[in-house]
Amino acid sequence: MKYQTATQWGVYEVEVEAGRIVSVNGIRDDPDPSAIGQLLVDGIQHKTRIDQPYIRKGWLAGGDRNRMARGNDEFVAVSWDEALELAALDIKRVADNLGNTSIFAGSYGWASAGRFHHAQSQLHRFINLVGGSTRAMNSYSTAAAQVILPHVVAPWHEMELAQPAWPEIAQHTKLFVAFGGIALRNTQVAYGGITEHQTKSSLQEAITAGVRFVNISPVASDAPEWLNAQWIGYRPGTDVAFMLALAYVLETQGLADRSFLSTHAVGYELFCEYLLGKQDGQPKSPQWAQSICNIDAHVIENLATQLVEQRTFLSAAWSLQRAHHGEQPYWMLVTLAAMLGQIGLPGGGFGFGYGAEGFIGSAWRRFNWTTLSKGRNPTGFAIPVARIADMLLNPGETIHYDGQEIKYPEIDLIYWAGGNPFHHHQDLNRLVRAWRKPSTVIVNEPWWTPVAKWADIVFPATTALEREDICASSHDPYAHFMQQAIEPQHDARSDHEIFTGLAKVLGLKEAFTQGRSPSQWLEHMWHQSAERAKQQGFELPSFAKFRQDKQYRIPEAKPREVWLAAFRSDAKKNSLSTPSGRIEIYSETIAEFDYANCPAHPTWMEPAEWLGGGTAHHYPLALLSPQPERRLHSQLDHAAYSQAGKINGKEVLTMHSTAAAARGIKQGDMARVFNDRGACLVGVRFDDLLLVDVVLLPTGAWFKPNLACNKIDLELNGNPNVLTLDIGTSSLAQGPSANTCLVEVERYTQ
Ligand SMILES: Nc1nc2c(c(=O)[nH]1)N[C@H]1C(S)=C(S)[C@@H](COP(=O)(O)OP(=O)(O)OC[C@H]3O[C@@H](n4cnc5c(=O)[nH]c(N)nc54)[C@H](O)[C@@H]3O)O[C@H]1N2
């Protein structure tokens, strides 16, 4: 039998024989299906599945619940009834005795595709009925961007969906300058799902149309070879210095578009004082940037003149802002684009994340499909998502965030469903210390992933292939009916059933389910979407027909307008949503915040650690931790297709052969990557189109600390987050700073 399922890397036909998945193929509508789908073949019905509810032995013992053993304790098998009752009563204990902000249910993570069975939505709906919790705001993906850009130009959600699409770029752009490149591997994926993978063909059309690409990245492979991109590589984390030097050339050679700046931006004069070194005596010239970025000043001068000679589009990967002072490169990119004066012209201006996810740069019509209603969080309280370890370790402490002060609560219970903090968070050894503070950790997971192993109460969850759902996301023109391909494995239950069970213990079942079965929920949500469709002038098929056809594509809309064209034509009438209505190169609002680590205009500040800084003497290699080619984050890392990308079962560290030779390391060797925060084991591969002092270790290897005698100093699978730095980008966004990290590498012999 064949069934259609949807994932966050594409839609697939799954073939099942005698209850086992035997093959997985991309659907016909997908011109370039992702091979990540192969993970489903053996990854779903895998021995790492959790077969029934478990409770950690030390937790059951009561008292202080032996919290220090969390992550390194035995689990006791318990019945569903017992586990649900113990968990529900403990949630009630914390809510009643300590207050709901003492429950942390931020539960960040990608979970699986599917609108109804979305793990976090189910958790949030449930916990809101119990009085709410401390939540998390913004994302690990784009936290700094989400906070800085509304001050400067536009809300993030608008930009993501409205910025120029590839066809517009192919038709009008002559020079596409990509800070952080356009990594095709990342476009396999799109949050919530994707149907037609088009980035590759869009790029091919762009080069056929004559667009020239510049890939500005520490690694040449951030652009596909056939793109024939000019490669400019310099020290990671120094893009702001490089962009400032470009701006300096434009300003000093009279190439900046003064007229656009005076009508469409504010604060250019104040910024110029900094640019020209009027306050600090340091002009931000190419010679100045040369020593910071470690790149020839002529490269900067050459590029600067090319920028003004033609229709130029400036883009930055999301990775640039996932670093200390990550607000700055984004602010500076917008500033540079304003100086070029092409914002609002077709194929000109700026955009973000081309190469971050498969929907970016698509021209698809956007439609807001109905999601599961989660209600309101009665506490109204949230922390910046990447400050979790900080919060757990420092209750009562206050931090700054975007002009506000946030006081960390004392967390006594954590509930996680659909995310893996031992994948996503930085400085995992610090997270381990933080994670052992609360009395209780409850996790829903299909597999014995790190977050399940670091829980007290573990509920076995079904995967998307074991339930019916609707896959639909606001960036994709399709909705898919996700068929149930196999029975729930072992004794697993869907997240919805798990929370229904907990709600029942607390007398909230009716409020949680509203008397609907899961399939009635799907139908209900489809009807709500149909209402919205009507308002937009089209009609959805009946739910029965959708279910039978398995997919539906919304009608094409009229071609999209060029982003910011209206603003360009009349900045007064079509003002931006910034305080001044214009592009803010200097922000009065941010000036008032008075943050030393986020001044009022784009500024170069040394990152906490970088190749030009003092700590580079001990740790002379910059570690970047990009997204993995063969999976989504840590999902299904146990499956064969992901494991086939490893060396001796370890994640692969890419390094330059010169750097390796200096350390006596050969290709294929095992190596230990380390700094003061931690160490992990990797297999080594060479790439000489990489800067000599940069190493790459993708995220996603399952966190496997060496727990013998409770020692956690050597991680065995190659998880880069034992090395990364857990500090906020700045007081403005408090985003994650994963790409700010120095390490040393040595050959490993057992
Ligand atoms: N060093 C470094 N760290 C990073 C990054 C980086 O660039 N460098 N990138 C960051 C970014 S951008 C992100 S988005 C994060 C990603 O971090 P996460 O989104 O937390 O990572 P995932 O591995 O996708 O975690 C999803 C978890 O949900 C589980 N799951 C899947 N389906 C279901 C379900 O139906 N029910 C339940 N209950 N569970 C389910 C999976 O098994 C998995 O454990 O990582 C961040 N971390």
Ligand SMILES: Nc1nc2c(c(=O)[nH]1)N[C@H]1C(S)=C(S)[C@@H](COP(=O)(O)OP(=O)(O)OC[C@H]3O[C@@H](n4cnc5c(=O)[nH]c(N)nc54)[C@H](O)[C@@H]3O)O[C@H]1N2
């Ligand atoms: N296959 C796959 N695709 C994915 C994901 C996945 O897990 N697997 N995750 C998805 C998610 S959640 C997200 S948020 C996006 C992330 O999208 P991005 O943040 O764009 O992706 P990264 O792979 O972290 O980084 C892209 C490239 O930026 C370069 N880079 C890093 N630091 C610097 C710097 O300081 N300067 C310059 N100029 N370049 C730098 C690195 O060489 C890296 O290869 O990817 C999505 N796509």
Ligand SMILES: [Mo]
């Ligand atoms: Mo992300």
